[in-house]
Amino acid sequence: MSPESATPGSPRSAAAVNEQIRALWKRAGGSLSDQERAEYELLVVEWATAMRGEVVEAA
Numbered sequence: 001m002s003p004e005s006a007t008p009g010s011p012r013s014a015a016a017v018n019e020q021i022r023a024l025w026k027r028a029g030g031s032l033s034d035q036e037r038a039e040y041e042l043l044v045v046e047w048a049t050a051m052r053g054e055v056v057e058a059a
Contacts, residue, residue, distance in 0.1 A: 011049070011050060011053065012046070012050060013050055013054070014047055014050035014051045014054055016050075017043055017046050017047040017050055018047055020043055021040065021043045021044070021047065024036060024039060024040055024043065025040075
């Protein structure tokens with residue numbers, strides 16, 4: 001993953017992770033390399049975790 005990624009224990013907002021996902025796709029031009037796909041998969045898991053946390057906080 002890129003150096004911009006969060007370290008364990010320092011959660012980011014879903015919006016921040018989504019912004020990084022969008023930037024990844026933009027840099028890749030719509031076609032991800034194997035390394036980019038691995039980064040994308042980690043980001044999606046991080047995004048989903050952040051979304052669950054934000055939904056719980058809002059409840």
